[in-house]
Every structure is written in C-alpha cells, then in structure tokens.
Amino acid sequence: MVQLALRSCFLRPSRLSLRFFSPNMRPLTLDAVNPQLLEVQYAVRGELAIKAELYRDQLKKGDSLPFDKVISSNIGNPQQKGLDQPAITFTRQVAALTEWPALADLAPGVFPADVVARARELYAEIGSIGAYSHSQGVPLIRQSVAKFIEERDGFPAHPDDIFLTAGASAGVSLLINMLITDPTSGILIPIPQYPLYTATLAQHHGRPIPYLLDESSGWSTSIESITAALAAARKDGTVPKALVIINPGNPTGALLDAATMEALVRLCEEHSLVLLADEVYQNNLHAPAAHPFTSFKKVVSQLRSPVPLVSFHSISKGVSGECGRRGGYFELANVPADVRALVYKLVSVGLCPPLAGQIGVDSMVRPPRAGEPSYALWKKETDTIHAALRERTHVMATRLSALPGVSCVESPGALYLFPKIELSAKAVEAARAAGKEPDAFYALALLDETGICVVPGSGFGQKEGEWHYRLTCLCPGVEEYVGKLERFHLGFVKKYE
Amino acid sequence: MVQLALRSCFLRPSRLSLRFFSPNMRPLTLDAVNPQLLEVQYAVRGELAIKAELYRDQLKKGDSLPFDKVISSNIGNPQQKGLDQPAITFTRQVAALTEWPALADLAPGVFPADVVARARELYAEIGSIGAYSHSQGVPLIRQSVAKFIEERDGFPAHPDDIFLTAGASAGVSLLINMLITDPTSGILIPIPQYPLYTATLAQHHGRPIPYLLDESSGWSTSIESITAALAAARKDGTVPKALVIINPGNPTGALLDAATMEALVRLCEEHSLVLLADEVYQNNLHAPAAHPFTSFKKVVSQLRSPVPLVSFHSISKGVSGECGRRGGYFELANVPADVRALVYKLVSVGLCPPLAGQIGVDSMVRPPRAGEPSYALWKKETDTIHAALRERTHVMATRLSALPGVSCVESPGALYLFPKIELSAKAVEAARAAGKEPDAFYALALLDETGICVVPGSGFGQKEGEWHYRLTCLCPGVEEYVGKLERFHLGFVKKYE
Numbered sequence: 001m002v003q004l005a006l007r008s009c010f011l012r013p014s015r016l017s018l019r020f021f022s023p024n025m026r027p028l029t030l031d032a033v034n035p036q037l038l039e040v041q042y043a044v045r046g047e048l049a050i051k052a053e054l055y056r057d058q059l060k061k062g063d064s065l066p067f068d069k070v071i072s073s074n075i076g077n078p079q080q081k082g083l084d085q086p087a088i089t090f091t092r093q094v095a096a097l098t099e100w101p102a103l104a105d106l107a108p109g110v111f112p113a114d115v116v117a118r119a120r121e122l123y124a125e126i127g128s129i130g131a132y133s134h135s136q137g138v139p140l141i142r143q144s145v146a147k148f149i150e151e152r153d154g155f156p157a158h159p160d161d162i163f164l165t166a167g168a169s170a171g172v173s174l175l176i177n178m179l180i181t182d183p184t185s186g187i188l189i190p191i192p193q194y195p196l197y198t199a200t201l202a203q204h205h206g207r208p209i210p211y212l213l214d215e216s217s218g219w220s221t222s223i224e225s226i227t228a229a230l231a232a233a234r235k236d237g238t239v240p241k242a243l244v245i246i247n248p249g250n251p252t253g254a255l256l257d258a259a260t261m262e263a264l265v266r267l268c269e270e271h272s273l274v275l276l277a278d279e280v281y282q283n284n285l286h287a288p289a290a291h292p293f294t295s296f297k298k299v300v301s302q303l304r305s306p307v308p309l310v311s312f313h314s315i316s317k318g319v320s321g322e323c324g325r326r327g328g329y330f331e332l333a334n335v336p337a338d339v340r341a342l343v344y345k346l347v348s349v350g351l352c353p354p355l356a357g358q359i360g361v362d363s364m365v366r367p368p369r370a371g372e373p374s375y376a377l378w379k380k381e382t383d384t385i386h387a388a389l390r391e392r393t394h395v396m397a398t399r400l401s402a403l404p405g406v407s408c409v410e411s412p413g414a415l416y417l418f419p420k421i422e423l424s425a426k427a428v429e430a431a432r433a434a435g436k437e438p439d440a441f442y443a444l445a446l447l448d449e450t451g452i453c454v455v456p457g458s459g460f461g462q463k464e465g466e467w468h469y470r471l472t473c474l475c476p477g478v479e480e481y482v483g484k485l486e487r488f489h490l491g492f493v494k495k496y497e
Numbered sequence: 498m499v500q501l502a503l504r505s506c507f508l509r510p511s512r513l514s515l516r517f518f519s520p521n522m523r524p525l526t527l528d529a530v531n532p533q534l535l536e537v538q539y540a541v542r543g544e545l546a547i548k549a550e551l552y553r554d555q556l557k558k559g560d561s562l563p564f565d566k567v568i569s570s571n572i573g574n575p576q577q578k579g580l581d582q583p584a585i586t587f588t589r590q591v592a593a594l595t596e597w598p599a600l601a602d603l604a605p606g607v608f609p610a611d612v613v614a615r616a617r618e619l620y621a622e623i624g625s626i627g628a629y630s631h632s633q634g635v636p637l638i639r640q641s642v643a644k645f646i647e648e649r650d651g652f653p654a655h656p657d658d659i660f661l662t663a664g665a666s667a668g669v670s671l672l673i674n675m676l677i678t679d680p681t682s683g684i685l686i687p688i689p690q691y692p693l694y695t696a697t698l699a700q701h702h703g704r705p706i707p708y709l710l711d712e713s714s715g716w717s718t719s720i721e722s723i724t725a726a727l728a729a730a731r732k733d734g735t736v737p738k739a740l741v742i743i744n745p746g747n748p749t750g751a752l753l754d755a756a757t758m759e760a761l762v763r764l765c766e767e768h769s770l771v772l773l774a775d776e777v778y779q780n781n782l783h784a785p786a787a788h789p790f791t792s793f794k795k796v797v798s799q800l801r802s803p804v805p806l807v808s809f810h811s812i813s814k815g816v817s818g819e820c821g822r823r824g825g826y827f828e829l830a831n832v833p834a835d836v837r838a839l840v841y842k843l844v845s846v847g848l849c850p851p852l853a854g855q856i857g858v859d860s861m862v863r864p865p866r867a868g869e870p871s872y873a874l875w876k877k878e879t880d881t882i883h884a885a886l887r888e889r890t891h892v893m894a895t896r897l898s899a900l901p902g903v904s905c906v907e908s909p910g911a912l913y914l915f916p917k918i919e920l921s922a923k924a925v926e927a928a929r930a931a932g933k934e935p936d937a938f939y940a941l942a943l944l945d946e947t948g949i950c951v952v953p954g955s956g957f958g959q960k961e962g963e964w965h966y967r968l969t970c971l972c973p974g975v976e977e978y979v980g981k982l983e984r985f986h987l988g989f990v991k992k993y994e
Contacts (some may be wrong), residue, residue: 027738027769028805030835033675037843045632045845053631079625087627092597099593100586107604128576130584132813132820134550135542166663166823169847177700178530199846203674241524272524308525322627324852326663326823338527346534348542349696350666355821356853 039202042195043459048443049074052453067451071481073471074453076250076415078321078385083474085321088381090374091363094118098129098359112373118366122359129355135348137164137329138355141362145329148365155301157331163343164353164361166326168280168314173200174346175276175310175330179241180206186238188229188273190221192418192460192468194250209233209240210461215420218409219252221245223263230271242274243267248281248293251418251460251470253393253411255291261299268307275300277311280328281414283318286390291412297333309333315360317415319382327357327364393417393473399482403489418457418470421489427496439467445492450484536699539692540956545940546571549950564948568978570968571950573747573912575818575882580971582818585878587871588860591615595626595856609870615863619856626852632845634661634826635852638859642826645862652798654828660840661850661858663823665777665811670697671843672773672807672827676738677703683735685726685770687718689915689957689965691747706730706737707958712917715906716749718742720760727768739771740764745778745790748915748957748967750890750908752788758796765804772797774808777825778911780815783887788909794830806830812857814912816879824854824861890914890970896979900986915954915967918986924993936964942989947981 030038049072056070069082078085093111097103097119104116111119125140126133136142142159149157165171176197179187186207189197198208211229213219230240245264247256256264268275277296285293300309314328332340367382368374397410397417405422423431423438431441439456446469447453457468475481527535546569553567566579575582590608594600594616601613608616622637623630633639639656646654662668673694676684683704686694695705708726710716723740730737742761744753753761765772774793782790797806811825829837864879865871894907894914902919920928920935928938936953943966944950954965972978 027771028676028832028836030833030839032678033836033839034678037675037839040842040846042842042846045848075629077629079627080629081624084624087625089597092627096593096596096600099596100589103593103600103604103607106607107600110600110603127578127581128584129821130576130589130819132572132574132577166851167848173847178534179525181529181531196846203843203846274524316629323629324626324849326849326851335525336527339525339530342527342530342534345537345539345543346700349537349539349693349700350670351542351664352821352823354663354823354851354853356851 036202036205040199041202041459042199043455044075044195046455046459047440048447048453048455051444052447052451055447055451065451066449070451070453071475072453073475074455076317076472076474077323078317078415078474079323083476085385085474086381087322088320088363088367088378090115090368090378091320091322091360093374094122094363095356095359098122098126098355114368114372114374118362122362126355129359131355133352133355133358135350135352136344137162137353137361138358141358142329144362144366145331149295149297149331153295153298153301155298157297161332161335161340163330163332163347164358165328165330166353166357167316167323168278168312168328168330169196170326170353171310171312171328171330172196172276172278173203174343175242175274176200176206177204178343178346179274180204181241183207184237184239185241186233187241187276188226188243189461190244190246190249192251192457192462192470193244194246194278195459197244198461206241207233207238209238212463213249213252213254215409219249219254219411219418221254221256221260221264223260223267226264226267240271240273242276244276244278245296246278247296248279248284248413249411250278250281250414251416251455252409253281253414253416253418254409255285255293255413258294258299261294261296262303265296265299265303265305265307269305274308274310277309279311280314280317282313283320284389284415285413286393287412293413297331300333306334308335310335315357315364318364319385320360320364321385322357322360325357325360326354327360329361388476389415389473392475392478395478396471396473396482399486403486404493406489415472415474416470417473418460418468420457421467421469423467424493424496427492430496439469442467442492443469446485446488449491450488452481452484452488533699533702537696538699538956539696540952541572541692543952543956544937545944545950545952548941549944549948552944552948562948563946567948567950568972569950570972571952573814573969573971574820575814575912575971576820580973582882582971583878584819585817585860585864585875587612587865587875588817588819588857590871591619591860592853592856595619595623595852611865611869611871615859619859623852626856628852630849630852630855632847632849633841634659634850634858635855638855639826641859641862642828646792646794646828650792650795650798652795654794658829658832658837660827660829660844661855662825662827662844663850663854664813664820665775665809665825665827666693667823667850668807668809668825668827669693669773669775670700671840672739672771673697673703674701675840675843676771677701678738680704681734681736682738683730684738684773685723685740686958687741687743687746689748689954689959689967690741691743691775692956694741695958703738704730704735706735709960710746710749710751712906716746716751716908716915718751718753718757718761720757720764723761723764737768737770739773741773741775742793743775744793745776745781745910746908747775747778747911748913748952749906750778750911750913750915751906752782752790752910755791755796758791758793759800762793762796762800762802762804766802770804772804772806774806776808777811777814779810780817781886781911782909783890784909790910794828797830803831805832807832812854812861815861816882817857817861818882819854819857822854822857823851824857826858885973886912886970889972889975892975893968893970893979896983900983901990903986912969912971913967914970915957915965917954918964918966920964921990921993924989927993936966939964939989940966943982943985946988947985949978949981949985
C-alpha cells in the first residue's frame with residue numbers, strides 16, 4: 001500500500017475526488033467562506049513576493065534568468081538568506097543552552113560565564129522551554145521588560161501590564177479584534193501604513209479611517225489631517241475607536257517630535273480614542289542625536305494623561321532581527337483591570353507565546369552590560385549593524401533621489417525607504433492595459449529584470465495620482481544593489497518616455 | 498528621573514491617571530469592547546488555574562498551606578515543572594545546533610553525527626532560524642510532513658496542502674474564522690469537548706451545535722446523536738458548516754473505529770459539512786493493538802470521498818510534549834486551490850509560524866531511524882514515556898473507579914481521564930449557595946485541600962445533571978497523587994453525606 005502510494009504520489013486525492021464532486025455538494029468554496037476574509041490584502045507578501053519565490057525556485061533548478069539571485073527587499077527580514085545579518089551571539093548562546101541545558105557541562109568553556117548564568121536563571125524560573133508558560137508570558141521576563149521600560153522612560157511600568165506575544169502582529173490583531181464592536185467601528189490609520197492594520201481591520205469587519213502623512217515635510221504627522229479624517233469618518237457614520245501611530249514610521253521611517261506626540265495624546269483625550277503605538281523600530285535610529293526616539297508611554301506618563309495606551313514592541317526588528325522566533329510584547333497603560341483580565345482570557349485560549357520568542361525578548365531587554373564577559377562582542381555586533389544600516393540608508397536615499405523622476409525622503413529611522421516615482425502617461429497607460437496599478441507595474445518590471453523584490457506604494461496607501469515603492473535598507477553590497485536599481489529605472493524611463 | 502521612577506515603582510501610572518478619568522471619557526471599558534469576546538470561556542486556564550498560580554506564588558513566598566506543592570493536572574503540559582517529562586534529546590540537540598550552528602565545531606563529539614547532519618540539512622534549507630520563513634512553513638519541512646502522512650496512511654500527501662502552524666490551536670482558530678460566514682453559522686462540537694472550539698466560535702460569533710458522546714459505551718460517537726443535533730440546529734435557524742471530531746478524544750481519550758469513521762465521512766457528504774479532524778493525540782495510544790489510530794485522511798482517501806477535510810496535528814502532545822515551542826500543522830484535502838490560496842493569504846498576514854516550532858515538527862515527523870546513532874536513545878526515551886502514561890492511566894482509572902460515587906472510563910488514548918462523580922443533594926446545595934457549578938465546587942475544594950488543579954466537567958460540557966472533572970495522567974508519583982485524590986474524595990463525600 002505504502003509503495004503504491006509513494007509511486008502514485010503525484011496523484012493527489014484532492015484532484016481525484018474533485019472529479020466526483022457535484023457542485024451543489026461543495027461546502028468549502030470561496031463563495032461559502034467568511035466574505036470579510038476575501039477583503040484582506042497584504043501586499044508585503046502578495047503577488048510580487050510570490051513571484052519572487054517562483055524565480056528563486058527556478059534559479060535553484062538552474063533555469064537561466066536575467067539575474068543570478070533574487071533579493072527580497074519587500075520585507076524587513078534582516079537574517080534571511082542573501083542578507084544574512086548575523087544574529088547577536090549572546091542571544092543565540094542563551095537560546096542554545098535553554099534548548100539543551102546539559103550543554104553547559106558537556107562543552108565546558110564554550111559558553112561565556114554570563115551566558116551560562118543567564119540560561120541557569122531562566123531555567124530556574126521556567127523549567128523546560130518545552131512547557132507552556134503563563135499565558136501572559138514568563139513572569140520573570142515580564143519583570144525584565146518592565147525594568148527595561150522604566151529605564152528607557154523614567155516612569156514606572158508593571159509586569160501585570162505586559163503581555164508577551166508572538167511578534168507585534170499577534171498583539172495588534174488581538175487589540176483590533178477587541179476594539180471593533182460592530183461594522184461601523186473605525187480605527188485611524190496613517191497613509192502610507194503598514195498593511196497589517198488594514199488587513200486585520202478587514203478580517204474583523206472594521207473600517208480604516210485613513211489620515212495622510214505629509215511627504216513634503218519628511219512624512220510628518222499633522223493633527224489637522226487627523227481631525228479632518230475624523231470629521232469625514234463621522235459624516236459617513238463611522239465611529240472612531242482608536243488611533244494607530246507607527247513611530248518610527250513604516251514605510252516612512254519618520255520620527256515624531258515631542259510637541260507632536262503631546263498634541264496626539266491630547267487629541268486622543270478630546271476624541272475618546274485608544275492610542276495604539278507601534279514602536280517596533282524604536283532601536284533603528286540612524287541619527288539618534290538629531291532624531292531621538294521617545295515612547296508614547298513616556299509622553300502619556302509625563303502628561304498624566306488618562307488616554308488608554310497600548311504600546312507594541314518586537315524582537316524582529318532593531319539590532320535583534322529575530323523575526324523567526326516570533327517574539328514581542330505589548331504594554332497596557334490606563335487600561336482598567338477588568339479589560340486587562342479580558343485580554344488575559346483571550347490570550348489564554350492560545351495557551352502561550354512561543355518560548356523561543358520569550359527568551360529572545362529577555363535577551364533584547366537584558367543585553368550584556370559593560371564589564372560582563374559577553375559585552376565587548378555584543379557591543380561590536382550591535383554597533384556594526386547600526387552603522388551598516390545608517391550607511392546603506394544614506395547611500396540609497398542619496399542615489400535614488402538623484403535619479404530622474406525620483407525623490408526620496410532620507411528617513412532617520414526604521415529599515416526602509418519609500419521613494420516617490422513619477423511615471424509617464426505612457427507607463428501609466430501600459431500599466432492600466434496590463435490591469436496593474438502603475439507602481440505595481442513598475443515593481444513587477446523591476447523584479448523581472450533585476451530579481452529585486454520591492455512593495456509598490458499602492459500596498460501601503462498613497463495620495464491619489466502619486467506612486468511610490470518601499471524597499472528595505474538591509475541588502476549587503478549596496479553598490480551593486482543600488483546600481484541595479486539605477487540601471488533599471490533609467491531603462492524604464494527611456495522605454496516609456 | 499530614573500531613580501525617582503524606580504523608587505516610586507509601586508505608583509502605577511494607570512492607577513494615578515484613572516483618578517483624573519471622567520467616566521464619559523473612557524474609550525476602553527468592558528462595555529466598549531467587542532461583546533462577542535465577553536462570551537469567550539476557556540476553563541482549562543480559568544478560575545481554577547488562576548487560583549493554582551496564586552497558591553504556587555504563596556508556596557514560593559514560604560506561606561504555609563495544606564499542601565507543599567501545586568500539581569497542575571488541568572492542562573496537558575508534559576514538560577511543566579513538577580511533571581518534568583523529559584524532552585526527547587534528539588529534538589533538543591537539533592534545536593540547539595540550529596540556534597548556534599558554530600556549536601558543532603566548538604563542541605566536537607558532543608553531538609551525534611545524525612544530529613549534526615540533520616541540523617546542517619535544515620540550515621542549508623532555512624538559513625538562520627532568526628529569519629521569517631515561507632508563511633506556510635519551510636518547504637523542506639512540509640515535504641517531510643507529507644512523507645510522514647504517506648507512510649502513516651498509505652495514500653499520497655502533498656506539501657502544498659500542508660500548513661505549519663503555532664500549535665494546532667492557531668489552525669483551528671483560522672479555519673473556524675473562515676467557516677463562520679454570519680451569526681447563523683454553526684459547527685458541530687462533541688460534548689464533552691475541548692473548550693478551544695466553543696471559545697473560538699464565541700470569538701468569531703458562530704454557534705456551537707453540540708452532539709453528545711456516549712459515556713456508557715466508552716464515550717463513543719454515534720451518528721444518531723449527530724443527526725439529532727443537526728435537526729435541532731436547523732429547526733432554530735442555524736446553518737451547519739462543519740463537524741469537529743477529536744480523535745483520540747479530549748477529554749474522553751476515546752478512539753474511533755473504522756466503521757464509525759466511514760459513517761461520519763458519509764454523514765459529512767450527505768449534509769455538505771467540512772470535516773475538522775483534531776488528531777493531536779494520534780501518538781498517545783495506551784493499547785495500540787486493540788485500539789489503533791486511523792486518520793480521517795486515510796478514510797477519506799479510501800472512500801475517495803469529496804468531503805473537504807482539515808486534519809490537525811501538534812508537537813505539544815504525543816511523546817514530543819513540546820508545548821512551549823508552539824508547533825503543529827494542518828493538512829487540507831479536497832479543498833479547491835482558490836480556497837487554499839485564501840488560507841495562504843491569511844497566514845501570510847501573521848508572517849510565519851515560529852521556527853522553533855517548525856524545527857520541532859521536523860523532529861517529530863523525521864525521528865531517528867534504526868541504525869542511526871541517535872536511534873537507541875530516542876527509542877528508550879519514547880518507550881519510557883509511552884509506558885509511564887499507559888501505567889498511570891490504568892492505575893488512576895482503576896483506583897478512581899473504585900471510589901464511592903465515581904466511575905471512570907479507562908481511556909485507550911490521549912493524556913486524560915474524565916471521571917464521573919455523583920454529588921449529594923447537600924453538596925449540590927452548598928455549591929449553588931457558593932454560586933458555583935457543583936463540579937467546579939468539587940474541584941475548588943480539591944485544589945484548596947490538596948493543591949491538585951483539575952478542570953470541572955462543566956468546562957467541557959456534559960449531560961444535564963451529571964458531573965465530571967478532567968485530570969491529566971502526566972503526574973509522576975502516581976501513588977501519592979492518587980492517594981491524595983482518594984483521601985479528598987472520601988472526605989468530601991463524608992462532609993456532604
């Protein structure tokens with residue numbers, strides 16, 4: 001039986017049986033599923049990313065293409081193949097010891113003393129990382145997160161208000177699910193935005209209330225554009241529930257100044273909005289002196305504002321870049337205990353966040369300190385990552401801006417650039433003929449010619465009649481990389497002039 | 498600033514600011530959140546589990562209680578502290594090497610050759626486990642899962658139909674979200690059930706359609722009870738979408754025979770139902786000769802049935818017991834390509850399952866084979882776990898059944914027993930006076946007196962007027978453990994006779 005099955009492996013039962021499948025007997029077709037889910041759009045892993053994977057497979061098989069490698073600049077995934085941003089050694093050493101504690105004795109001298117001590121401390125608290133933890137996250141690690149927040153902001157934080165998560169996305173999805181009480185509920189979303197927000201709103205049948213960021217002033221956030229969006233939303237019967245702020249911005253990389261943050265908190269007070277602060281790029285700063293990061297938790301605490309605040313952080317970005325561990329946390333402030341209990345009940349249905357992610361959060365908020373054995377290497381590794389990102393961002397922004405019809409804000413934070421591209425009437429026409437958004441048409445041509453995968457601005461939202469794309473600043477060999485972008489752009493302009 | 502903050506750490510901003518919070522200015526209160534979420538109930542981590550955690554903290558602080566340790570029998574968490582079911586060494590050795598690949602050379606001879614080879618193979622495919630993988634899961638690991646299914650069933654399986662997940666729960670939640678198209682949509686749920694199903698249905702505003710399992714015949718599943726439930730549901734305007742089968746059963750441990758499985762597939766054909774097969778305990782069999790496991794994938798394939806089938810598996814149970822990694826998968830059969838593409842789009846919004854969980858799935862479906870260096874230890878470890886579970890299940894079922902007013906089906910599978918307890922009118926009265934379900938009242942008294950945390954039957958559903966509780970068969974020192982249960986029960990009976 002097994003032999004036969006393996007021989008006929010290409011004969012898939014689904015194929016087979018669908019032949020016997022009478023249409024009126026199909027309980028699982030697109031028109032039979034939750035219609036809200038059909039509305040979900042997530043461009044970061046959309047058409048272009050899927051096509052990039054196909055190209056990667058073709059190259060593996062040895063097919064000849066116009067390029068010898070696919071460069072996935074569509075997603076902030078620092079450690080992916082081809083980018084290979086090294087993992088922080090301390091993080092991985094601690095993780096390896098929590099996976100197999102006996103290693104400390106089996107490989108004496110291989111692990112620094114502070115790594116062994118950290119792993120033992122975690123083991124004493126957690127026991128096996130193969131066990132479910134507290135649904136809210138390991139208490140010791142939540143204490144470390146609270147301490148990290150207190151040292152960052154100079155205001156108290158409490159472990160009971162911290163929820164460890166499987167990356168920031170899981171927390172955002174939970175909160176949006178909580179805040180959407182009926183189909184008239186709306187949430188203010190920056191445009192351009194990270195599409196997680198509109199995707200999750202679609203999934204939970206809520207309405208995005210878009211407010212425009214101002215590219216001409218470095219993608220700044222203005223109170224005027226938000227109040228205008230609120231007025232428009234109320235006019236068409238939408239009930240605003242929350243304000244999403246991404247700081248540092250994604251895809252823009254912009255950083256909010258203190259005055260704007262205070263005004264935003266006051267605006268939330270005035271309009272009774274929950275403030276959802278996506279701060280996952282808080283440690284990706286290219287000019288921290290001129291553009292420092294301030295958390296909304298700090299501003300809300302300074303103002304003693306009653307605004308309910310949920311702040312999201314992640315181990316996927318920053319210098320950690322541990323996307324695959326799925327780790328992060330959110331902190332609740334000004335949230336009543338009964339609502340916090342509801343959040344606990346909801347996360348408990350999912351049992352607990354991945355322990356590998358929780359351990360990663362611990363390493364992020366408790367890195368080696370000066371004087372500890374692992375400090376020198378940790379300092380060297382993190383300085384190198386910061387410097388490389390700063391340098392690439394500068395080179396790319398400068399050279400892209402020098403291209404005809406391209407302007408690019410040099411972002412002070414995050415991992416991306418979001419250049420604006422002018423497209424000729426001829427190019428727009430060709431795009432429409434191909435049934436594509438013009439910037440998607442541009443991005444597809446870029447992928448087909450260079451193997452570079454970016455995300456068209458239409459996936460993030462942009463002003464009517466403007467076109468952009470988002471690309472990461474993570475690629476090594478910036479010369480070769482930018483060179484390819486330049487050659488492609490000049491060729492594209494020529495082709496459609 | 499920081500110093501002051503740390504000194505005043507007990508002064509929490511939420512407390513502070515709530516004093517200035519005018520009631521009409523509270524955007525985040527229980528009556529302002531998604532009302533569906535208030536309906537979510539998840540007894541496995543409910544009132545009893547929370548109280549057990551408090552007792553654990555008190556014991557840590559050195560408080561004196563009637564017991565010296567808390568035993569968490571409320572959840573199938575084999576590796577938790579106090580149970581300490583050892584992790585499979587092969588799994589952890591591979592995981593440690595994927596965390597820090599340099600270890601293979603830094604600690605020569607510490608890792609068996611097959612472990613090193615497996616870790617290298619995974620690294621060559623995945624690269625860093627700190628990177629996001631394909632949203633559906635690492636292709637190589639999905640191929641291994643497909644091969645595992647083919648060897649188990651003798652029918653073809655295809656990697657494109659496999660979705661790796663963060664434990665089975667994540668997949669169940671996704672599928673229920675897809676199947677609930679409006680508030681009249683219903684899903685057939687066994688009673689007793691694992692409360693994940695009703696919790697997820699509440700969250701997505703769907704209706705459970707309960708069908709009763711028959712305790713008198715070893716918790717068997719009957720077509721009659723399901724057709725009766727379907728008729729009742731249709732009468733009150735519920736539209737049945739899917740049938741949930743948990744095999745081996747949770748909390749019952751019952752195993753379906755081939756004839757029943759065929760009849761269930763035919764029933765799904767007749768009533769146009771999607772079949773959701775929760776098979777996470779497929780490797781927890783106490784009498785495999787008499788009660789073997791057969792997958793629904795195999796039955797559907799044998800019958801060449803067109804029934805859409807989603808089969809769930811997990812690394813949290815079986816002999817793996819790796820709950821904390823959050824790993825599992827589901828397989829789609831008879832699901833059209835466009836629906837599969839929608840599932841892909843939805844999982845891509847969450848980026849990818851935890852890599853530690855994916856690596857764990859690989860170790861579960863590709864364990865060491867006879868002749869490989871790690872085989873002997875793997876065999877010894879897994880045999881020991883199987884034997885201990887079988888022995889404990891037998892001892893506990895026998896001795897609990899011997900108690901006055903207790904009857905307990907000796908389950909052939911899974912990790913639990915679900916004894917029925919007769920409670921005197923006086924006990925029921927006392928429970929009502931305390932505002933508790935009688936079995937919750939019993940379980941609370943058990944926790945208060947012995948430190949043993951179980952889940953009352955009311956958390957899983959049971960026949961009107963019957964009372965049960967679920968406890969795991971994972972506790973070491975079965976004599977001491979059962980002894981405590983016996984002494985408590987006899988005392989409780991005496992107290993309320």
